[in-house]
Amino acid sequence: MEYMERNMAGGNLTVIMEFILLGFSDLPNLQRFLFGIFLVTYMSILIGNGLIIMITKVDAGLQTPMYFFLGNFSFLEICYTSVTLPRMLSNLWTQKRNISFVACSIQLCFLLILGNSECFLLGVMAYDRYVAICKPLYYPVIMNPKMCLQLLIGSWIAGIPVQIALTYQIFSLPFCGSNELNHVFCDIPPLLKLACGDTSKNELSVYADALLFALIPFLLIVGSYVKIIATILKLPSATGRYKAFSTCSSHLIVVALFYGSGITMYLRPKSSYSARTDKVFSLFYTIVTPVFNPLIYSLRNKDVIMALRNLLTK
Template sequence: MRTQKSNITTHMEFVLLGFSDSPHLQWILFGIFFFMYLTILLCNSIIILITKIDPVLQTPMYFFLSNFSFLEVCYVTVTMPRMLLDLCTQKGSISLFDCAAQMCFILILGGMECLLLTVMAYDRYVAVCNPLHYALVMNHKVCTQLVAASWISVIPAAIGQTYQIFSLHFCGSNRINHFICDILPILRLACHETFVNEIAVYVATVVFIMVPFLLIIVSYGKIISSILKLSSAKGRAKSFSTCSSHLIIVVLFYGTVSITYLQATSNSSEETGKLLSLLYMILIPTLNPVIYTLRNKDITLALKKLFIKLLI
């Protein structure tokens, strides 16, 4: 029995069920997701490009936005090509190593997005509440250090979380009711008690999701308080416009991610978890560039100048 369990754990392939409950929609879903993937790649690449070449956008806010767009591209590339392949082949088989690698990258990039959104909120806080010292406080060296610190803090935690989960023994069914190798669906396949692992998931959720979210809420509380004290209606409108795009993305991303990783690990929540994952992994990254471009005059002007250069 011990040898059999060891062999299963070492050589077993998982099967991602994905959207197998809707086989008649496979090619329709493939077309929709493929279009969304191309949109995410194109829009975020354009944002990265214009923030690098336009002199007006050489500020800390757009430095962080460029990093955020790069993260979005990496985030969807870790998940969507595999999902599109599974929709084409309708197989969904994935090796234990590939599954662990995908989970690790998802945790790294997802945790990094949470921390980067917090850094972006801090940047807006300094810009609105301490504008006279903004250039000194948020210089290029500090901005680079904040991004680097976010990477350094999230990578060991994600690797440790992945190692802990894939150190478990898996037996019985190898079918994952999801389109990615996510934590909760994998834990449901473990042979042994997973209470300790679930506690570790909740702790990581609090550290990398809830604490940053609370810091963002505090930052925006002070930002809104400072904006309301401005005597100029035009100044208030400009400040709200600058911060609103980031706040919309924070609410959308943190809302869906928090619900996903704080939900109970019961079978009744599997479909809900899959739907929420679709929202924060595909739909929200598709909307993010639209939210930033439509509500940001600097980016809109930079896009117009880029298109004019391309046409001339």
């Protein structure tokens, strides 16, 4: 059942019990092709990020804070993608696009929590590079194992209460009329489009949440790299400058991919909502970044390449 009618105060109130994720239903002849593309992409994410996790655990040369955070970031990417891609694959294969109200809220909640964790972890990784390059003598003292663990745990749990509250607020809205969610998964912009009445307060909450848990870490990343670049430019050796830049460039590329699409998706007015554009941007921060993460870090990092070769040789 898609709807349930209740009689309240002598009138009928239609309550949506499930949504229909339209996804790529406007491309009926490409359903199997898209399924194949997304299946290969998902397997690539699992294998690529899984290899990063493995080498950061077993390779003795990668037992440093930088690779500790990289391994956990790869694990986070797997979790983040697994919230959306398996259901997308199921919808493409079975052509059954319905998702219950509860399942939709759970998917959105985990998406927000993991996305928030990714923002914080990217910020922590930038701080790690800042300490390593700008304060190298104090690096072992500042980024000690206890501090690394505290920063990691903080990244995972810092925003959980707020994201749960935001999810509750979104799903407390009355949804009436159509239950067709013109998106590939449950996300805030398409949900607000289906909500009845004034959603300006909810939009304000979304902007505040994005500013607090996305923009502030982003500004910290920018601030860290301004100081990093200033320090690198003062290095007397061209080789030293190249090596310092190479350790930071991979992280900057991942930050640009994730934040570029995420900010475009959330920090814009509802009036500029475009379902097709939003689908593209949402695929960027949920799929493209996780699939390119292992490639970016391995192709631009000699230590990771060497560790992968050792692992494959064994």
